[in-house]
Amino acid sequence: MAFSNEQLERYSRHIILQEVGVKGQKKLMDAKVLIIGAGGLGAPAALYLAAAGVGTIGIADADEVDLSNLQRQVIHSTPDVGKAKVLSAKESMNAINPEVTVNVYREFVNASNITDLIAGYDFVIDGTDNFPAKFLINDACVLSKKPFSHAGIIRFKGQLMTYVPGQGPCYRCVFREPPPPEAVPTCRQAGVIGAIGGIIGSLQAMETVKYIIGKGDLLTGYLLTYDALKMDFRKIKLPDVKNCAVCGENPSILQPFDYEQVACKL
Amino acid sequence: MKLTVAGNAKEYANGLTVAQLIELEKVETPQYVTVSINDEFVESGVFANTSLKDGDNVEFLYFMGGGR
Numbered sequence: 289m290a291f292s293n294e295q296l297e298r299y300s301r302h303i304i305l306q307e308v309g310v311k312g313q314k315k316l317m318d319a320k321v322l323i324i325g326a327g328g329l330g331a332p333a334a335l336y337l338a339a340a341g342v343g344t345i346g347i348a349d350a351d352e353v354d355l356s357n358l359q360r361q362v363i364h365s366t367p368d369v370g371k372a373k374v375l376s377a378k379e380s381m382n383a384i385n386p387e388v389t390v391n392v393y394r395e396f397v398n399a400s401n402i403t404d405l406i407a408g409y410d411f412v413i414d415g416t417d418n419f420p421a422k423f424l425i426n427d428a429c430v431l432s433k434k435p436f437s438h439a440g441i442i443r444f445k446g447q448l449m450t451y452v453p454g455q456g457p458c459y460r461c462v463f464r465e466p467p468p469p470e471a472v473p474t475c476r477q478a479g480v481i482g483a484i485g486g487i488i489g490s491l492q493a494m495e496t497v498k499y500i501i502g503k504g505d506l507l508t509g510y511l512l513t514y515d516a517l518k519m520d521f522r523k524i525k526l527p528d529v530k531n532c533a534v535c536g537e538n539p540s541i542l543q544p545f546d547y548e549q550v551a552c553k554l
Numbered sequence: 555m556k557l558t559v560a561g562n563a564k565e566y567a568n569g570l571t572v573a574q575l576i577e578l579e580k581v582e583t584p585q586y587v588t589v590s591i592n593d594e595f596v597e598s599g600v601f602a603n604t605s606l607k608d609g610d611n612v613e614f615l616y617f618m619g620g621g622r
Contacts, residue, residue: 327622349622361622417622440618447618462595467586467617475620485621511615522561524613527593 289314295387299341312501313341317387319500322346322409324397324425326373328475328485329439329492330415331363336493338381338388342500345381346409348393349373360482397421399544402428411499412436413492417475419466420547426451426459428544430535435499437492437507442473444481444516446488449507449526450495456509461529461536466547484516555608566606573601581614588615 291299291310302308302316319342323330326349337345353361353368353376361373368376374392381390397405397416402424406412412434414425422438429436429451438459439448451458491512498504511524534541557566559579566575572591576584589596590613596604606612 325622329621351622415621417620419617419619422619422621440620442618442620445618447616462588462615463617464588467583472583472586472617472619475622478620480620524590524615525593527590527595529595 295341298385302340307503308501312503315500315502316341316497317343319411320344320346320409321411321413321496321500322348322406323413323415324348324421325415325417326351326361326363326377327357327415327417328360328441328480328482329489330413331361331377332486332489333413333415333493333496334377334381335363335384336490337496338385338390340493340497341385341387342496343387344389344391344409346391346393346405347374347377347381348395348397348405349377350394350396360480360485362486397424397428399424399546402544403432406432406434409434411496413496414438415489415492419472422459423463423466423547424544427534427541430458430460431542431544437495439488439492441480441484441488442475443478444484445514446484446516447511447513448488448491448495449511450499452499452506452508455506457526457529458532458535460534460541461532462511462526464533469548481516484514487514487516555606557606557609558611560612560614568608570606571602572596572604572606572612575606575612576601576614579614582616586617589613590615 299313302313321342323334326347351373353364353371363380364376372394374394378390378392433453435452437450513522555568581587592611
């Protein structure tokens with residue numbers, strides 16, 4: 289496929305990069321990425337991936353835009369309040385780049401839909417806000433051999449890691465089981481500074497781009513933590529775990545399952 | 555003895571256990587923290603009887619559940 293003049297201009301800053309070039313841009317345009325959660329993390333990730341020309345982007349979220357979302361979820365605007373988040377997100381993404389095919393899934397992921405949902409995508413971004421969803425995404429991606437980016441944010445802090453099958457630990461290797469409901473504060477209870485989603489969600493987009501173009505070192509085997517108040521980034525090496533319940537040598541988790549959802553709506 | 559805790563090298567009392575270090579460092583939600591020593595995870599059940607040695611590299615990994 290030859291690039292049109294418009295595409296050459298739109299992606300010129302990519303194409304000029306030695307690590308991207310025409311080849312890398314073609315890979316981006318052929319790639320399919322699923323973003324689960326159209327919020328603090330998903331918003332910047334979706335905008336940057338759409339701008340980058342990722343050919344197909346799926347976005348899953350059941351919620352509507354709320355006024356309290358707009359402090360951080362930069363993909364939605366004030367007139368979008370009350371609108372389905374996935375539709376508001378799609379409009380913003382296509383406004384930046386009409387070439388991108390945006391598939392919307394107005395649903396929350398659960399054990400019965402996640403395997404089918406991720407099947408059509410090359411890479412998954414976890415932009416969810418609760419532990420049951422984060423463990424579900426991990427398990428489903430491990431079991432389907434699907435690379436994904438995990439992230440979490442709270443207050444002035446954030447962290448992320450990248451899972452690629454066979455290249456290091458998964459989220460469950462590190463955290464085993466979700467904490468009991470309400471044991472660890474959520475953003476609604478504890479607050480979250482808007483820009484932290486921008487930073488961590490953009491890092492997720494960066495990992496996605498690197499995975500697609502096949503350049504650089506991914507955050508596999510590492511947890512990157514960021515403390516905005518201390519302005520401190522740390523890349524923590526993660527041990528290998530042989531007895532992980534989902535990715536270990538004798539796994540006990542053989543299919544995705546749902547943990548009880550906390551009655552909490554952000 | 556010298557320990558490196560979350561990237562910072564500091565002097566600590568000899569014989570300090572993981573549980574004591576967690577208290578000393580005022581670790582948030584201590585019952586749900588994941589601990590690694592020299593790139594090996596430590597089971598939370600043995601924090602109280604795992605003594606640290608000079609030169610150990612200790613990391614605390616925290617649950618972070620927000621995102622939307």
